[in-house]
């Protein structure tokens with residue numbers, strides 16, 4: 538099995554980043570099982586959507602972890618995502634919902650940096666690190682232009698990102714970080730699991746390689762790459778400002794706590810900045 542992504546350093550940059558923004562979302566069953574305990578953000582965004590009123594636009598809707606909960610609470614949601622696998626799973630899940638819930642969800646496959654919906658929303662949101670797949674300034678600027686074009690004049694744009702953690706960024710790229718073996722929800726086999734972390738401090742991208750190896754047959758192991766841009770709080774604040782957003786508040790968790798030195802997450806609440814000229 539290939540080792541950490543550092544071994545792939547000679548390969549085309551675009552290929553590596555494309556894989557890093559897609560591979561982890563190819564297996565929706567594994568995704569759902571891995572993040573099943575992540576529920577605080579779901580409640581947070583549902584409450585927010587109820588407050589602002591629908592319809593809402595979600596960038597990186599995935600297989601509907603948040604969008605389905607919103608629709609069950611009566612909010613109309615349009616979800617954008619580039620992953621065929623995640624959207625196929627969302628459609629399957631949707632088919633099991635009540636007809637009125639099904640009617641509230643619209644799915645659009647496309648790239649969040651380019652897709653134009655020709656519709657405006659009172660609330661646009663981009664949860665759970667989806668924006669960490671904006672790897673360059675150009676990616677971020679194109680995305681922000683799309684967000685602006687989809688917001689009502691008085692609308693809100695809310696999103697959350699992980700705060701870069703120095704210990705993750707300074708890990709030895711050749712060291713394997715092991716976790717307990719577990720039964721893989723898709724294959725049904727017990728697998729060994731470990732990760733490599735390789736931080737590119739120039740591009741500010743953390744490359745994670747997730748390694749899976751069936752206990753019964755190590756030769757059938759595979760690796761899943763994930764690439765996450767690391768946005769430092771003051772950097773993200775500047776990007777929002779210079780791309781036309783006024784920051785209303787920043788929180789450090791999904792319970793309204795402040796963003797401080799102990800925070801793992803930053804939740805940015807913004808609206809369109811008056812007088813901004815792109």
Ligand SMILES: C[S@@+](CC[C@H](N)C(=O)[O-])C[C@H]1O[C@@H](n2cnc3c(N)ncnc32)[C@H](O)[C@@H]1O
Pocket residue numbers: 558559562596597598599600601602603617618619620623647648649650664665666667670
């Ligand atoms: C961490 S998942 C979040 C999914 C869902 N919002 C949730 O909270 O479970 C990030 C999602 O962003 C999508 N994504 C990544 N880059 C994208 C892009 N350039 N355009 C559209 N979707 C993208 C992925 O396919 C994935 O479904």
